[in-house]
Amino acid sequence: MLLSIVGLADIARPNNSKNTPNKGSVTTQMMIHLKEDAKEAKLVIPRSQLQQLRAQLDALDNGVDNTAAIVSSGGITRTQTIVSGLFLSMAIVFGGIWLVRSGKNRSKTAKMAAIAVILLGTGSVAMLVYANAGPPPEARSITGKMFSQAVHIYGFGSGQIKLEVTNEDRQYIDLIVPDPKTSPSPEE
Amino acid sequence: MQEIRVARHPLTSAQIFLIAFLASCAFAAALIGAFPLQMSIATIFLFAGVHNFMEFRYFAARMPVRWGRSRIYYSVGIGGVVILAAAYLSLYFSSGNWLWSINNWTLLTAGWNTLFIIWLGILFYLRGRQRPGSDWSWAFPIVFLLAALAWIIPQYWSLSLVYLHPLIALWFLDRQIRRTKPEWLRAYRCSLLSLPIFLLILWTALARQPNLPEDTNLFWRITQHAGSEILPGISSHLLVATHVFLETIHYFVWILLLPLVDFRAIPWKLDQIPLFSNRNGFPKVFAAALVVSLLLVAALWFGFGVNYTTTRDIYFAFAMAHVLAEFPFLIKML
Numbered sequence: 165m166l167l168s169i170v171g172l173a174d175i176a177r178p179n180n181s182k183n184t185p186n187k188g189s190v191t192t193q194m195m196i197h198l199k200e201d202a203k204e205a206k207l208v209i210p211r212s213q214l215q216q217l218r219a220q221l222d223a224l225d226n227g228v229d230n231t232a233a234i235v236s237s238g239g240i241t242r243t244q245t246i247v248s249g250l251f252l253s254m255a256i257v258f259g260g261i262w263l264v265r266s267g268k269n270r271s272k273t274a275k276m277a278a279i280a281v282i283l284l285g286t287g288s289v290a291m292l293v294y295a296n297a298g299p300p301p302e303a304r305s306i307t308g309k310m311f312s313q314a315v316h317i318y319g320f321g322s323g324q325i326k327l328e329v330t331n332e333d334r335q336y337i338d339l340i341v342p343d344p345k346t347s348p349s350p351e352e
Numbered sequence: 353m354q355e356i357r358v359a360r361h362p363l364t365s366a367q368i369f370l371i372a373f374l375a376s377c378a379f380a381a382a383l384i385g386a387f388p389l390q391m392s393i394a395t396i397f398l399f400a401g402v403h404n405f406m407e408f409r410y411f412a413a414r415m416p417v418r419w420g421r422s423r424i425y426y427s428v429g430i431g432g433v434v435i436l437a438a439a440y441l442s443l444y445f446s447s448g449n450w451l452w453s454i455n456n457w458t459l460l461t462a463g464w465n466t467l468f469i470i471w472l473g474i475l476f477y478l479r480g481r482q483r484p485g486s487d488w489s490w491a492f493p494i495v496f497l498l499a500a501l502a503w504i505i506p507q508y509w510s511l512s513l514v515y516l517h518p519l520i521a522l523w524f525l526d527r528q529i530r531r532t533k534p535e536w537l538r539a540y541r542c543s544l545l546s547l548p549i550f551l552l553i554l555w556t557a558l559a560r561q562p563n564l565p566e567d568t569n570l571f572w573r574i575t576q577h578a579g580s581e582i583l584p585g586i587s588s589h590l591l592v593a594t595h596v597f598l599e600t601i602h603y604f605v606w607i608l609l610l611p612l613v614d615f616r617a618i619p620w621k622l623d624q625i626p627l628f629s630n631r632n633g634f635p636k637v638f639a640a641a642l643v644v645s646l647l648l649v650a651a652l653w654f655g656f657g658v659n660y661t662t663t664r665d666i667y668f669a670f671a672m673a674h675v676l677a678e679f680p681f682l683i684k685m686l
Contacts, residue, residue: 240504241455241458241459243459244458244459244462244503244504244506245504247462247466247503248500248501248503248504249500251466251496251497251499251500251503252496252497252500254493254496255493255494255495255496255497255500256493258489258492258493258496259490259493262487262489262490262492262493265487265489266487266490
């Protein structure tokens with residue numbers, strides 16, 4: 165059955181990106197500063213580069229490029245979670261009914277194997293659901309802690325940030341990240 | 353006087369098959385590992401249409417003239433192929449319009465996947481009912497479990513299908529060898545065991561390779577098809593090589609190995625095909641369908657020659673129908 169699930173097979177996913185890979189972008193340099201005295205995260209963009217971005221935005225508005233439309237959020241919608249949970253429940257219910265119905269006819273080994281498959285499958289889905297639980301607080305705010313090893317396993321982080329435009333003549337974007345010193349724990 | 357005789361152990365056909373299979377896989381793995389993009393283009397150009405023709409020919413040969421007590425099974429099977437293929441093409445070709453947000457795309461494809469999985473579950477159940485003393489209602493909990501996965505991880509689900517589909521041909525071949533060439537079965541299963549080793553060698557060799565260039569639309573489509581967007585942490589060289597290697601084996605099985613073990617699958621041997629040779633059959637319709645299929649193969653080659661990228665996209669959209677058609681016949685062989 166697992167091998168028979170193949171449907172899209174050698175089929176490419178729907179072509180919802182008819183553009184070429186030359187996605188609109190501005191190549192630049194970025195500096196990241198960890199500042200102890202910073203109160204909030206701040207992304208400072210040189211005005212010259214903002215103008216380039218605005219040109220890209222105009223191109224998008226004019227339908228020249230639809231790259232932005234295909235960028236996946238990578239998240240799971242509420243509908244997906246609900247429907248998935250519904251199917252998971254049905255799997256458990258139908259699996260139980262099948263086990264009860266076939267109880268007398270099946271060997272103990274077959275029953276154990278069936279239970280193991282259902283538990284493993286349910287566990288896999290549950291793992292995926294939990295894997296999509298929110299990351300720890302360190303990865304949900306842009307601070308110096310975001311660069312710690314513990315957050316690296318999530319591979320991403322997010323948080324509120326202030327966007328600023330500067331008239332300074334510089335060729336890089338500056339990301340200022342608050343890095344307050346942590347107070348020593350009572351044990352130290 | 354003593355006579356010295358050299359004991360000769362001539363190779364059996366099964367041993368020759370095993371050696372040829374291993375040598376072909378080794379050659380293919382080396383070539384594809386070195387030139388994944390070029391081999392992807394070449395194999396699809398050469399074999400995609402031909403393998404579809406061979407599949408159609410194989411399924412047509414297995415279709416009975418009278419469905420008898422399998423009427424419901426074949427009706428659900430063929431009806432499902434038509435409906436699911438039409439729905440897939442509608443989704444595919446409407447993907448460029450303004451309604452097509454990423455959320456809509458996710459929901460619609462998850463819905464399609466769900467219908468597809470439920471259809472498979474029904475086919476399993478119906479097949480189980482045809483086998484006396486067996487209860488295949490276990491298919492339903494598995495179906496719902498797979499449907500849950502299709503909703504929670506749609507992108508990985510689709511990608512897993514891309515990589516699993518080539519293996520279906522190996523399953524067909526296994527069933528066919530059991531029926532018509534049982535003396536090869538052991539050698540065939542030994543050759544199957546070599547596939548993970550070839551894959552492991554490919555992955556070890558290519559894991560640290562830089563990503564393949566994506567500077568043309570075609571190259572980008574090939575790497576995207578192999579999952580480079582979904583698995584950005586893995587070298588696209590490795591992904592494309594793996595996909596092309598599996599696809600090549602898939603083509604190899606349909607075009608060469610199945611006719612080798614089942615002479616009814618040889619394209620020009622029509623005399624034992626029920627739809628053609630049975631007095632209640634449809635010889636003219638069957639012959640016409642074969643001719644149209646051959647013309648489509650030629651048209652595909654012409655299209656690839658004129659505009660490879662566009663023809664590739666169109667081919668993969670329509671190829672869904674042949675993928676779906678595999679399941680009723682495969683499940684029927686269980």
